[in-house]
Amino acid sequence: MLACLDERALTAVMKKLFKNYKKWCKYLGRKSSLWLPTIQQEVQQRKLLYMGLYLLIWGEAANLRFMSECLCYIYHHMAFELYGMLAGNVSPMTGENIKPAYGGEEEAFLRKVVTPIYDVIAKEAEWSKKGSSKHSQWRNYDDLNEYFWSVDCFSLGWPMRADADFFCLPVEQLIFDKSNDNKPAMRNKWVGKVNFVEIRSFWHIFRSFDRMWRFFVICLQAMMIVAWNGSGDPTAILNGDVFNKVMSVFITAATLKFGQAIMDVILSWKAQRTMSMHVKLRYILKVVSAAAWVVVLSVTYSCTWGNPPEFSKTIQSWFGRSTSRSPSLFIMFVALYLSPNMLAALLFLFPFIRRFLERSNYKIVMLMMWWSQPRLYVGRGMHESTLSLFKYTIFWVLLIFTKLVFSYYIEVIPFRSLLFRRLLISSAFLDLLLQFHTVVEMNIFNCSTIKPLVGPTKAIMNVKITTFQWHEFFPHARKNIGVVVALWTPIILVYFMDTQIWYAIFSTLVGGIYGAFRRLGEIRTLGMLRSRFEYLPGAFNACLIPEEKIEPRKKGFKATFSRGFDQVPSNKGKEAARFAQLWNQIISSFREEDLISNREMDLLLVPYWADRELDLIQWPPFLLASKIPIALDMAKGSNGKDRELRKRIEMDSYMSCAVRECYASLKSIIKCLVQGEREKQVVEYIFSEVDRHVEAGDLICQFSLSALPSLYAQFVELIKYLLDNKDEDRDQVVILFQDMLEVVTRDIMMEDHIFSLVDPIHGGSVHEGMLPLETQHQLFASEGAIKFPIEPVTEAWTEKIKRLYLLLTTKESAMDVPSNLEAKRRISFFSNSLFMDMPTAPKVRNMLSFSVLTPYYTEEVLFSLRELDSPNEDGVSILFYLQKIFPDEWNNFLQRVNCSSEEELKGNESDELEEELRHWASYRGQTLTRTVRGMMYYRKALELQAFLDMAKDEDLMAGYKAIENSDDNSREESSLWTQCQAVADMKFSYVVSCQQYGIDKRSGAARAQDILRLMTRYPSLRVAYIDEVEEPSKERPKKINKVYYSCLVKAMPKSTSPADTEPVQYLDQVFSFL
Structure with missing residues (x-):
């Protein structure tokens, strides 16, 4: 068997399996324990042993599977022990041959490795008090796993030390010894959070978007300086004095950076006890450097004045500059201040360089990246492509440029109405307005946000008021500063908040253009569906049917926009037959869900069996009505x-x-x-x-x-x-x-x-x-x-x-077919998806298999008849409510079960009708039932696609329904229908994890019987649960221990005996027991 195993396949599997482990070892600077022998014949066997060990650890790890780096730590030591035993190495500690640290006992790994770590997880979860405790007071899976992102994790030892800080539980921070004058006797060794502690605060709005706020503040300052000095023309910035004043924005930027550093320290203060030393050092250096830059830029900026202070002259003399006014020193320090930002911009424009630097292990590179962001195990090198960043940058540059231009020029708010609405807070403002009205009357019309408000502001500041008829709100203020503040406050607020409006406008425009090129929303109404329906078969065969000869397809906007689908000619009945099978399955599912009536189904279906005598494509009757x-x-x-x-x-x-x-x-x-x-x-x-x-x-x-x-x-x-x-x-x-x-x-x-x-x-x-x-x-x-x-x-x-x-x-016209809104939405969604750009479809046999897991606890599965008919406090029953919410679907359901009214339905004592009624209501009111039905559509789709892949021309023309209803399916294992089912089972599996299923089954609860009904209705459905079994203890026979087993069950196949006339019994069958 091993001789036939391809070395390339083994190497590929091993590379994928140990990718994270090798990455973890490289990150921590440790050599991996994957040592291979020098003898070539033993290499393959050693690789199998290493992979087998890892899979065994993963299989017994239970909830530790959510802590991938914790598994890497365990595997690192156990793989080293495996290598030592195989190589016959001697332990330097004992002088004997290396032996497993946890060996010789039954279930030693589960009891001595998994259980202690799991106990920490369980007690941390208990300490969280169901999420009500503060985030900093307990650790979740991620926090425990982050402990193994540091080299300090090796202090845990192997075998693991029980007194290690990792196993310390979250108790009070200090334990006081009353006999020792209430002084702290010992400090808690609880590790706590490692990298992140959530602190809920309103200030996170400014901390998370600090670059945006700093940019807006700097731009506002620059625009106000340009508008206040001279004519307000933006070209005035080229003037020496104006430019010199605009340069003060760098002092503002440094001050805001200092404020951000202080805010980072405040919002991370609760995590300081668990921070590593290099993280604390980074916070301190950030604050110190930000404060230093505020002082340096302020002092050097004062050197640009006509008469700088003596301290500035002294600083200037240190650099050999004796001129009284020298802006070059300030510009030099500004260049130094901006150098980290220039480097960040360079790395932003070239993400492949940043990706390389983040993954590098060179000390100088790690130091440089540490200053910008602390080094983490995850998230390194995750950057978009250069093209994506370029489009992202263009979008925001245009948005911000438009916002600033609009704020400076175009945002027209009549100043007269503004004054009356905003300034008439008191009659003192009214007195003020009456006194300077004649002064500013020529400046109050057509004023916008920043530039046109400068003239009225100057006029307000020059008006002198001596008497007030009402109370004076700002008795000691000079130049009417209160009025100026009242005038500018709403303008400043609008300036900072209108970015959301511009983002909505730009995202709508860009999204519309992008969607047009990607052909999103090609079909939005049933009228558009009718006009484009003749192209659907061609689109379906081009997108969802694998090509025999795969040709390279063009990509990009231009290729997507120019890509079209021709109509299927009448002589290509095979292509039309493929689409007909798919379309009919969709329409049949609508009828099964009672979204359409029998008449609508007849109008929407196309012939299952292709009639070769007609020599034309048969469209659905709703198009030809x-x-x-x-x-x-x-x-x-x-x-x-x-x-x-x-x-x-x-x-x-x-x-x-x-x-x-x-x-x-x-x-x-x-x-x-x-x-x-x-x-x-x-x-x-x-x-x-x-x-x-x-x-x-x-x-x-x-x-x-x-x-x-x-x-x-x-x-x-x-x-x-x-x-x-x-x-x-x-x-x-x-x-x-x-x-x-x-x-x-x-x-x-x-x-x-x-x-x-x-x-x-x-x-x-x-x-x-x-x-x-x-x-x-x-x-x-x-x-x-x-x-x-x-x-x-x-x-x-x-x-x-x-x-x-x-x-x-x-x-009559069939324009309203189907009439149900959900059916219309599904048809439109399916039709739109065919015109979108999608990868080439592989054959079902070649596709990757996938599994779906749905968690379920104790919710109701199916409504009982008693629940459906029982009225609530308002006198409304569940069935009555559903009938009013889904009136068309209720009528379609009655038509499907051949009943004219609800009374006739309930008067019939058929168990089948009772079950159909319960399912109809549960599909509209119970989450699990509806979810199971939706997920099982995946399997139906794979069966159909497998049929389209494997069917010969005769089978394809006969139709999918013909092989589904064939009598040979149950007898011949090689039939086409059996092969389609086998392929679907290999490629798709669906499991519902019902934790309480074992308990419900033993207690005879109706919920367990309802789950059995679902498994019988959908034979491919599997249910996983934990079974609890009581067994006598091996150490003490009189003691009873509870043993837990992981079970996977399916429904028992129906009896095929023709003489079986007994009622249907729902039974499950355990086929996996761990």
Whole structure:
């Protein structure tokens, strides 16, 4: 077996399995324990042993599986012991051969390794008080796992020391010894949080978006300086004095950076006890450096003044600069201050460089990255591509540029109304307004946010007020500062908050453009679905059917936008048949969920069995509804203009398809029914003449179509008889054929040679009323001339007749089909998905398998009849409520179970109807039942796709429904249906974890029986639960221990015995017991 194992496969599996372990060892600077022997023949066996050990650890780890680095720590030591035992190494501690630290006892690993760590997890969870305790007072899985991100984790030892700080529980921070003058006797060794402690505070709004706030404050300061000095033109910044004043923004930036450093310390203070020394040092250095930069930039900026202070002159002399006004020193320090930001911008623009630096283990690189962000085991090197960052940057640059321009120029708020609305807080403001109104009247109109407010602000500040009629709010304020503050406060608030508005506008525009290129929302309404339905088969075959020869596909916006799907031609019945199987499965699922009625289902379905005689694509009847009656009216009033009628019909592609399909179907049905030789000659001649004139384009010129409605009514009558298929209607069918022949030969065709072909059988030119009574001389009357009734009746024949009847008789529009909103949403979603860009579909056999796990505890599974009928305090029952919420679905349900009313449904004592009612209500009111049904659609979809992959042309044309209902499926393991089910079972598994299922089953609770019903309804459903078994203790026989087993159960297969007439019993079967 090992000799046949490919070395490349073994290496690939081992690489994937130990990827995280090797990454962990490299991060902590430790060599891995995966030592391979020098003898090549033993390498493969050693790899298998290493992988087997890891899988055994993972299998017995229980909840420790959520702590991946903890498993790495355990495996690191156990793999080293394995290597030492295999190599025969001697332990330097004992001088003996290396032995396992936890060996020699039964379940030693579970009891001595997993249990102590699990006890810590359990007690930490208990300390959390169900989440009500503060985040800093207890550790969850992530916090415990982060302990193993540091080299300090090796102080835990192997075997693990019971007194290690990792096992210390969260007790009070200090334990006081009353006998020792209430002084702290010992400090708690609880590790606590390692990297992150959640502190809920309003200040996180500013801390999390500090760069945005700093940028807005700096931009506001710069705009106010430019607007206040000179004319307010942005080009004024090129002026020396204005530029010098704008440079003060760097002092503001340093001050805000200092405030951020202080805020980081305050919000991380509760975690300082568990912080490592290098993290504390980083916080301290951040505060010190930020404060130093505030002082340095302030002092050097003062050197740019005309008369700097003496201290600034002293600093200036240190750098050999004696000029009284030298901005170069300030600019030099600004460049130094911005150098870390320049490096960060460089790494932002080139993410592959940052990705390399974050993963590097060089000390200088680690120091540089440590200053920007503490080093963590996870999240390193996770950056978007350069193109994504470029698009992200362009988006925000345009958004912020537009916001700043709008804030500076365009945001028009009439200053007059602003004053009356905002400033009339007291009559003192009114007095002020009246006194300087004439001064600022020319400046109050068309003012915007920043620039136009500068002039009125200056005017307000220059107005002197000596007397006030009301109370003076700011008696000692100078230059009317209170009015200025009242004027600017709402403007500043709007300046900071309108970014959300601009983000909504830009995200809408960019999202719309992106969606257009990605073809999102291609079909939004049923009207659009009808117009695009003819492209759906081509899109389905291009996207969801694997190609035999995979060609490289173009990618990107341009390729997606230009990609189109052609209509499936009529000669490609295989492609149309594939789409028909999928479409019918979707519609059938709608009917099973009672989203549509029987009539809507008939209008939405396409034929399961492809009719090769028609040589055209058969669209769903809801697209062709009312087309035939309209075409009849158009033909009746065509006035002999064949070309015009053809043009009008072909303008509507669905009308053209309906006319051609109805003619081809009637032709096929009549030829199937007519069996007499003479009758066949007449029918063949009539159809050949019609086909000849259609090809020549002179059908209307040669035939009189005024009698077409009469022929149409006779056809409809014939189809009704075929639907009933009763032997007593044979005479009526014969009369119908004779009447139709009479209409065709005498009222429509009106050709002499057709009379010569028919009249000898009728007795020459004798009037019809004078014909002899012998039926053997009449067409279609002789025995065997017509095959009626049809025997045997196949499903394909019945489907063909029903479809033709719908096409002929449906006169009202089907624009509202389906009428249910949920059905409309699902059809639109499915149709839209076909036009979106998606990867090439592989065959089901080649796809990756996947599993779905649904957690479940003690919620109700199915409504009982008592629960459905019991009214609440308002007198409303659950069933009544559901009937009012889903009235159309309730009517569809009654139609499906063949009941006319609720009373008839409840009056029937059938257990099957009772169960259907419970399921109908539970699918709309119980989470688990609805979830299970939705998840099992995955398996149905895989079965269908496997059928489309493996079916031959004959099976594909016969249809998915044919192989599903075949009698050979239960007998032949090699049948196509069995293979499809086997492939679906290999690729998809669904498990519901019902923790209390074992207890409910032993207690006989109805919940366990309901879960069994679900497993019986969906045989592929599996239920996992923990089974509790009492066993006598091996040490003390009188003591009873509780042993827990992990169980996986499925429903027992139904009995196939034909003599089994007992009621259905729901039983489960344990097929996995751990």
